[in-house]
Protein backbone atom coordinates (compact mmCIF):
# COMPACT_ATOMS: atom_id res chain seq x y z
CA UNK A 1 0.00 0.00 0.00
CA UNK A 2 1.30 3.47 -0.86
CA UNK A 3 1.95 5.88 2.02
CA UNK A 4 -0.89 8.16 0.94
CA UNK A 5 -3.33 5.22 0.98
CA UNK A 6 -2.05 4.16 4.38
CA UNK A 7 -2.75 7.69 5.65
CA UNK A 8 -6.38 7.48 4.45
CA UNK A 9 -6.74 4.08 6.17
CA UNK A 10 -5.08 5.14 9.44
CA UNK A 11 -7.26 8.22 9.64
CA UNK A 12 -10.36 6.14 8.92
CA UNK A 13 -9.49 3.79 11.80
CA UNK A 14 -8.88 6.69 14.18
CA UNK A 15 -12.02 8.60 13.31
CA UNK A 16 -14.51 5.83 12.82
CA UNK A 17 -12.97 3.13 15.07
CA UNK A 18 -13.26 0.36 12.52
CA UNK A 19 -11.80 -0.94 9.27
CA UNK A 20 -12.75 0.69 5.95
CA UNK A 21 -14.55 -1.53 3.46
CA UNK A 22 -12.83 -0.06 0.41
CA UNK A 23 -9.61 1.85 -0.22
CA UNK A 24 -8.96 3.51 -3.57
CA UNK A 25 -6.55 6.00 -5.00
CA UNK A 26 -6.33 7.95 -8.24
CA UNK A 27 -3.50 10.00 -9.76
CA UNK A 28 -3.11 13.51 -11.05
CA UNK A 29 -1.98 13.83 -14.65
CA UNK A 30 0.17 15.81 -17.01
CA UNK A 31 -0.89 16.21 -20.57
CA UNK A 32 2.02 15.49 -22.92
CA UNK A 33 0.29 17.06 -25.90
CA UNK A 34 -3.23 17.95 -27.09
CA UNK A 35 -4.39 21.06 -25.26
CA UNK A 36 -7.89 22.56 -25.52
CA UNK A 37 -8.79 19.79 -27.94
CA UNK A 38 -10.87 17.59 -25.60
CA UNK A 39 -13.96 19.81 -25.55
CA UNK A 40 -13.66 20.07 -29.34
CA UNK A 41 -13.98 16.30 -29.79
CA UNK A 42 -10.28 16.01 -30.58
CA UNK A 43 -7.23 14.07 -29.37
CA UNK A 44 -5.22 14.29 -26.15
CA UNK A 45 -2.21 12.36 -24.82
CA UNK A 46 -1.93 12.58 -21.03
CA UNK A 47 -0.11 10.33 -18.58
CA UNK A 48 -0.76 9.76 -14.88
CA UNK A 49 1.74 11.13 -12.37
CA UNK A 50 3.16 9.79 -9.12
CA UNK A 51 0.95 12.04 -7.00
CA UNK A 52 -2.37 10.66 -5.85
CA UNK A 53 -5.56 11.17 -3.91
CA UNK A 54 -6.52 8.28 -1.63
CA UNK A 55 -9.87 7.54 -0.02
CA UNK A 56 -10.95 4.97 2.56
CA UNK A 57 -14.65 4.37 2.99
CA UNK A 58 -17.33 2.18 4.45
CA UNK A 59 -21.03 2.24 5.27
CA UNK A 60 -22.16 4.65 8.00
CA UNK A 61 -24.34 3.64 10.94
CA UNK A 62 -26.27 6.88 11.01
CA UNK A 63 -28.45 8.13 8.18
CA UNK A 64 -26.05 10.97 7.35
CA UNK A 65 -22.58 9.85 6.35
CA UNK A 66 -19.52 12.01 6.81
CA UNK A 67 -16.54 12.98 4.69
CA UNK A 68 -13.32 13.85 6.47
CA UNK A 69 -10.48 15.60 4.66
CA UNK A 70 -7.13 14.95 6.33
CA UNK A 71 -5.54 17.81 4.41
CA UNK A 72 -8.18 20.37 5.40
CA UNK A 73 -8.82 18.81 8.82
CA UNK A 74 -12.48 19.31 8.10
CA UNK A 75 -15.59 17.15 8.29
CA UNK A 76 -18.60 17.60 6.01
CA UNK A 77 -21.78 15.62 5.32
CA UNK A 78 -21.56 13.27 2.29
CA UNK A 79 -24.57 14.75 0.63
CA UNK A 80 -25.66 18.32 0.34
CA UNK A 81 -25.67 21.36 -1.85
CA UNK A 82 -22.64 22.79 -3.59
CA UNK A 83 -20.75 24.89 -1.05
CA UNK A 84 -17.66 26.06 -2.91
CA UNK A 85 -15.32 23.92 -0.76
CA UNK A 86 -13.37 20.66 -1.11
CA UNK A 87 -16.45 18.53 -0.30
CA UNK A 88 -18.13 19.57 -3.55
CA UNK A 89 -16.02 17.06 -5.49
CA UNK A 90 -16.99 13.88 -3.59
CA UNK A 91 -20.54 15.17 -3.16
CA UNK A 92 -20.73 15.85 -6.86
CA UNK A 93 -19.80 12.22 -7.51
CA UNK A 94 -22.57 11.00 -5.17
CA UNK A 95 -24.97 13.31 -6.98
CA UNK A 96 -23.87 12.06 -10.42
CA UNK A 97 -24.14 8.40 -9.35
CA UNK A 98 -27.66 9.05 -8.10
CA UNK A 99 -28.53 10.84 -11.33
CA UNK A 100 -27.46 7.61 -13.05
CA UNK A 101 -29.99 5.74 -10.84
CA UNK A 102 -27.45 4.24 -8.45
CA UNK A 103 -28.58 3.92 -4.83
CA UNK A 104 -25.81 5.12 -2.57
CA UNK A 105 -26.21 4.15 1.10
CA UNK A 106 -25.03 6.54 3.83
CA UNK A 107 -21.25 6.15 3.95
CA UNK A 108 -18.27 7.63 5.72
CA UNK A 109 -15.01 8.43 4.03
CA UNK A 110 -11.56 9.82 4.72
CA UNK A 111 -9.67 11.54 1.95
CA UNK A 112 -6.10 12.76 1.57
CA UNK A 113 -3.81 13.56 -1.33
CA UNK A 114 -0.52 14.97 -2.53
CA UNK A 115 -1.54 16.23 -5.97
CA UNK A 116 -0.74 19.96 -5.84
CA UNK A 117 -4.01 21.89 -6.09
CA UNK A 118 -4.50 24.70 -8.58
CA UNK A 119 -1.34 23.81 -10.51
CA UNK A 120 -3.07 22.24 -13.50
CA UNK A 121 -2.20 18.68 -12.42
CA UNK A 122 -5.88 17.70 -12.04
CA UNK A 123 -6.22 17.26 -8.31
CA UNK A 124 -9.99 17.62 -8.63
CA UNK A 125 -10.29 14.82 -11.19
CA UNK A 126 -8.18 12.63 -8.89
CA UNK A 127 -10.63 13.23 -6.02
CA UNK A 128 -13.59 12.46 -8.25
CA UNK A 129 -12.02 9.32 -9.72
CA UNK A 130 -10.97 7.88 -6.35
CA UNK A 131 -14.41 8.59 -4.85
CA UNK A 132 -16.30 7.18 -7.83
CA UNK A 133 -14.24 4.00 -7.97
CA UNK A 134 -14.59 3.46 -4.23
CA UNK A 135 -18.36 4.02 -4.20
CA UNK A 136 -18.72 1.79 -7.24
CA UNK A 137 -16.88 -0.97 -5.37
CA UNK A 138 -18.80 -0.39 -2.12
CA UNK A 139 -22.12 -0.73 -3.93
CA UNK A 140 -20.98 -3.52 -6.28
CA UNK A 141 -22.06 -1.52 -9.33
CA UNK A 142 -19.29 -2.69 -11.66
CA UNK A 143 -19.53 0.41 -13.82
CA UNK A 144 -17.12 0.48 -16.76
CA UNK A 145 -14.21 2.87 -16.23
CA UNK A 146 -15.13 4.95 -19.27
CA UNK A 147 -18.62 5.42 -17.82
CA UNK A 148 -17.16 6.35 -14.43
CA UNK A 149 -15.04 8.98 -16.20
CA UNK A 150 -18.16 10.45 -17.84
CA UNK A 151 -19.92 10.39 -14.49
CA UNK A 152 -17.01 12.26 -12.85
CA UNK A 153 -17.04 14.80 -15.65
CA UNK A 154 -20.75 15.29 -15.10
CA UNK A 155 -20.09 15.87 -11.39
CA UNK A 156 -17.49 18.49 -12.27
CA UNK A 157 -19.56 20.20 -15.00
CA UNK A 158 -23.00 20.18 -13.39
CA UNK A 159 -22.42 19.95 -9.64
CA UNK A 160 -19.11 21.76 -9.10
CA UNK A 161 -19.99 23.84 -12.18
CA UNK A 162 -16.60 23.84 -13.84
CA UNK A 163 -16.90 23.28 -17.56
CA UNK A 164 -13.88 21.02 -18.10
CA UNK A 165 -13.55 18.49 -20.90
CA UNK A 166 -13.22 14.71 -20.43
CA UNK A 167 -9.42 14.45 -20.43
CA UNK A 168 -8.62 14.71 -16.72
CA UNK A 169 -11.21 12.26 -15.40
CA UNK A 170 -10.47 9.85 -18.23
CA UNK A 171 -6.72 10.00 -17.56
CA UNK A 172 -7.23 9.47 -13.81
CA UNK A 173 -9.32 6.35 -14.39
CA UNK A 174 -7.73 4.77 -17.47
CA UNK A 175 -4.01 5.55 -17.53
CA UNK A 176 -1.57 2.69 -16.99
CA UNK A 177 1.90 2.72 -15.53
CA UNK A 178 4.67 3.22 -18.10
CA UNK A 179 2.21 4.51 -20.70
CA UNK A 180 0.65 7.63 -22.06
CA UNK A 181 -3.01 7.40 -23.05
CA UNK A 182 -4.12 8.53 -26.50
CA UNK A 183 -7.77 9.49 -26.17
CA UNK A 184 -10.16 10.25 -28.99
CA UNK A 185 -12.46 12.60 -27.10
CA UNK A 186 -15.30 12.20 -29.61
CA UNK A 187 -15.58 8.39 -29.66
CA UNK A 188 -13.89 7.99 -26.23
CA UNK A 189 -11.77 5.21 -27.72
CA UNK A 190 -8.31 5.14 -26.20
CA UNK A 191 -4.95 3.49 -26.73
CA UNK A 192 -2.11 2.87 -24.29
CA UNK A 193 1.10 4.19 -25.84
CA UNK A 194 4.28 2.89 -24.21
CA UNK A 195 6.37 5.69 -22.71
CA UNK A 196 9.61 4.39 -21.29
CA UNK A 197 11.56 7.61 -20.95
CA UNK A 198 14.05 6.12 -18.49
CA UNK A 199 15.15 3.46 -20.98
CA UNK A 200 15.96 6.26 -23.41
CA UNK A 201 17.88 8.16 -20.72
CA UNK A 202 15.22 10.87 -20.64
CA UNK A 203 13.23 12.59 -17.91
CA UNK A 204 9.87 14.32 -17.84
CA UNK A 205 10.40 17.57 -15.93
CA UNK A 206 7.42 19.53 -14.66
CA UNK A 207 7.81 23.17 -13.68
CA UNK A 208 4.97 24.61 -11.62
CA UNK A 209 5.20 28.38 -12.16
CA UNK A 210 2.98 28.78 -9.09
CA UNK A 211 0.84 31.27 -10.90
CA UNK A 212 -2.46 29.94 -9.60
CA UNK A 213 -5.28 29.42 -11.96
CA UNK A 214 -8.81 28.23 -11.49
CA UNK A 215 -10.89 26.68 -14.20
CA UNK A 216 -13.76 28.78 -13.00
CA UNK A 217 -11.79 31.72 -14.42
CA UNK A 218 -13.68 33.18 -17.30
CA UNK A 219 -10.76 32.81 -19.76
CA UNK A 220 -11.26 29.04 -20.09
CA UNK A 221 -14.97 29.47 -20.78
CA UNK A 222 -14.21 32.33 -23.17
CA UNK A 223 -11.99 30.05 -25.28
CA UNK A 224 -14.67 27.36 -25.23
CA UNK A 225 -17.27 29.87 -26.37
CA UNK A 226 -15.04 31.05 -29.21
CA UNK A 227 -14.57 27.45 -30.36
CA UNK A 228 -18.34 26.89 -30.17
CA UNK A 229 -18.95 29.95 -32.36
CA UNK A 230 -16.37 28.83 -34.92
CA UNK A 231 -17.88 25.33 -34.95
CA UNK A 232 -21.33 26.76 -35.57
CA UNK A 233 -20.13 29.09 -38.30
CA UNK A 234 -18.58 26.13 -40.08
CA UNK A 235 -21.76 24.08 -39.66
CA UNK A 236 -19.92 21.26 -37.86
CA UNK A 237 -20.70 19.14 -34.82
CA UNK A 238 -17.14 19.39 -33.46
CA UNK A 239 -14.28 21.70 -34.29
CA UNK A 240 -12.22 18.53 -34.58
CA UNK A 241 -13.95 17.95 -37.93
CA UNK A 242 -12.70 21.24 -39.39
CA UNK A 243 -10.01 21.08 -42.09
CA UNK A 244 -7.26 23.59 -42.85
CA UNK A 245 -9.34 24.77 -45.85
CA UNK A 246 -12.17 25.76 -43.50
CA UNK A 247 -9.92 28.38 -41.92
CA UNK A 248 -10.47 30.64 -44.93
CA UNK A 249 -14.06 31.06 -43.71
CA UNK A 250 -13.07 32.38 -40.28
CA UNK A 251 -11.53 35.61 -39.02
CA UNK A 252 -10.12 37.05 -35.79
CA UNK A 253 -10.30 35.01 -32.57
CA UNK A 254 -12.39 32.29 -34.16
CA UNK A 255 -9.73 31.83 -36.83
CA UNK A 256 -6.91 31.69 -34.31
CA UNK A 257 -8.67 29.28 -31.96
CA UNK A 258 -9.74 27.00 -34.80
CA UNK A 259 -6.23 27.02 -36.26
CA UNK A 260 -4.85 25.94 -32.91
CA UNK A 261 -7.35 23.10 -32.57
CA UNK A 262 -6.83 21.81 -36.12
CA UNK A 263 -3.03 21.91 -35.92
CA UNK A 264 -2.95 20.59 -32.34
CA UNK A 265 -4.99 17.52 -33.26
CA UNK A 266 -2.54 16.78 -36.07
CA UNK A 267 0.35 17.21 -33.63
CA UNK A 268 -1.16 14.75 -31.16
CA UNK A 269 -1.52 12.08 -33.83
CA UNK A 270 1.98 12.72 -35.17
CA UNK A 271 3.33 12.76 -31.62
CA UNK A 272 1.65 9.47 -30.70
CA UNK A 273 3.03 7.89 -33.88
CA UNK A 274 6.50 9.12 -32.93
CA UNK A 275 6.17 7.67 -29.41
CA UNK A 276 5.16 4.29 -30.82
CA UNK A 277 8.52 4.32 -32.65
CA UNK A 278 10.28 5.59 -29.48
CA UNK A 279 11.25 8.60 -31.58
CA UNK A 280 11.42 11.19 -28.83
CA UNK A 281 13.19 13.78 -31.00
CA UNK A 282 10.20 13.97 -33.34
CA UNK A 283 7.83 13.97 -30.38
CA UNK A 284 9.77 16.91 -28.95
CA UNK A 285 9.28 18.86 -32.18
CA UNK A 286 5.53 18.50 -31.77
CA UNK A 287 5.82 19.84 -28.21
CA UNK A 288 7.62 23.06 -29.27
CA UNK A 289 5.05 23.62 -32.00
CA UNK A 290 2.21 22.99 -29.54
CA UNK A 291 3.55 25.62 -27.18
CA UNK A 292 3.93 28.20 -29.96
CA UNK A 293 0.36 27.57 -31.05
CA UNK A 294 -0.98 27.87 -27.48
CA UNK A 295 0.98 31.08 -27.03
CA UNK A 296 0.32 32.78 -30.36
CA UNK A 297 -3.03 31.41 -31.54
CA UNK A 298 -4.89 30.22 -28.45
CA UNK A 299 -3.35 32.94 -26.25
CA UNK A 300 -3.30 30.98 -22.99
CA UNK A 301 0.40 31.20 -22.11
CA UNK A 302 2.03 33.48 -19.55
CA UNK A 303 5.47 35.14 -19.40
CA UNK A 304 6.57 32.50 -16.86
CA UNK A 305 5.51 29.56 -19.03
CA UNK A 306 7.18 31.14 -22.07
CA UNK A 307 10.37 31.76 -20.09
CA UNK A 308 10.50 28.11 -19.01
CA UNK A 309 10.06 26.92 -22.60
CA UNK A 310 12.81 29.29 -23.83
CA UNK A 311 15.20 28.07 -21.15
CA UNK A 312 14.37 24.47 -21.97
CA UNK A 313 15.30 25.12 -25.58
CA UNK A 314 18.57 26.70 -24.57
CA UNK A 315 19.32 23.82 -22.24
CA UNK A 316 18.93 21.38 -25.15
CA UNK A 317 15.60 19.81 -24.15
CA UNK A 318 13.99 17.60 -26.80
CA UNK A 319 10.73 19.48 -26.37
CA UNK A 320 8.82 21.66 -23.94
CA UNK A 321 5.38 23.23 -23.66
CA UNK A 322 2.80 24.50 -21.22
CA UNK A 323 0.49 21.74 -20.00
CA UNK A 324 -3.14 21.91 -18.91
CA UNK A 325 -5.39 24.86 -19.46
CA UNK A 326 -2.65 27.52 -19.36
CA UNK A 327 -3.07 30.97 -17.76
CA UNK A 328 -0.43 29.87 -15.22
CA UNK A 329 0.10 26.43 -13.74
CA UNK A 330 2.68 24.03 -15.14
CA UNK A 331 4.95 23.52 -18.13
CA UNK A 332 6.78 20.32 -19.05
CA UNK A 333 10.00 19.41 -20.81
CA UNK A 334 11.53 16.16 -22.00
CA UNK A 335 15.22 16.36 -21.17
CA UNK A 336 18.25 14.08 -21.15
CA UNK A 337 18.31 12.90 -17.52
CA UNK A 338 21.81 14.22 -16.89
CA UNK A 339 20.64 17.70 -17.89
CA UNK A 340 17.73 18.05 -15.49
CA UNK A 341 19.59 19.99 -12.82
CA UNK A 342 21.18 22.39 -15.29
CA UNK A 343 17.74 23.17 -16.71
CA UNK A 344 16.30 23.77 -13.25
CA UNK A 345 19.22 26.03 -12.31
CA UNK A 346 18.90 28.08 -15.48
CA UNK A 347 15.15 28.53 -15.00
CA UNK A 348 15.49 29.41 -11.33
CA UNK A 349 18.06 32.06 -12.20
CA UNK A 350 15.99 33.63 -14.97
CA UNK A 351 12.85 33.59 -12.81
CA UNK A 352 14.74 35.31 -10.00
CA UNK A 353 16.15 37.95 -12.35
CA UNK A 354 12.69 38.70 -13.67
CA UNK A 355 11.16 38.63 -10.20
CA UNK A 356 8.79 35.77 -11.01
CA UNK A 357 7.81 33.45 -8.16
CA UNK A 358 10.26 30.65 -7.38
CA UNK A 359 8.94 27.64 -9.28
CA UNK A 360 8.14 24.21 -7.86
CA UNK A 361 9.67 21.13 -9.55
CA UNK A 362 8.65 17.56 -10.21
CA UNK A 363 10.24 14.78 -12.22
CA UNK A 364 7.62 12.16 -13.02
CA UNK A 365 7.51 8.72 -14.58
CA UNK A 366 4.20 7.69 -16.18
CA UNK A 367 2.27 6.24 -13.23
CA UNK A 368 -0.71 3.95 -12.65
CA UNK A 369 -4.30 5.12 -13.02
CA UNK A 370 -6.98 4.74 -10.36
CA UNK A 371 -6.74 1.56 -8.32
CA UNK A 372 -8.80 -0.32 -5.77
CA UNK A 373 -6.22 -1.03 -3.12
CA UNK A 374 -7.93 -3.11 -0.53
CA UNK A 375 -11.45 -4.42 -0.22
CA UNK A 376 -12.38 -6.03 3.10
CA UNK A 377 -14.34 -9.27 2.77
Ligand code: GLA
Nearest residue numbers: 035036164165166167324325
Ligand atom coordinates in the same frame (compact mmCIF):
# COMPACT_ATOMS: atom_id res chain seq x y z
C1 GLA B 1 -8.24 21.67 -18.27
C2 GLA B 1 -9.52 20.88 -18.46
C3 GLA B 1 -9.33 19.81 -19.52
C4 GLA B 1 -8.75 20.40 -20.81
C5 GLA B 1 -7.52 21.25 -20.49
C6 GLA B 1 -6.96 21.96 -21.69
O1 GLA B 1 -7.25 20.84 -17.73
O2 GLA B 1 -9.91 20.27 -17.26
O3 GLA B 1 -10.56 19.18 -19.78
O4 GLA B 1 -9.71 21.15 -21.49
O5 GLA B 1 -7.80 22.22 -19.51
O6 GLA B 1 -6.43 21.04 -22.59
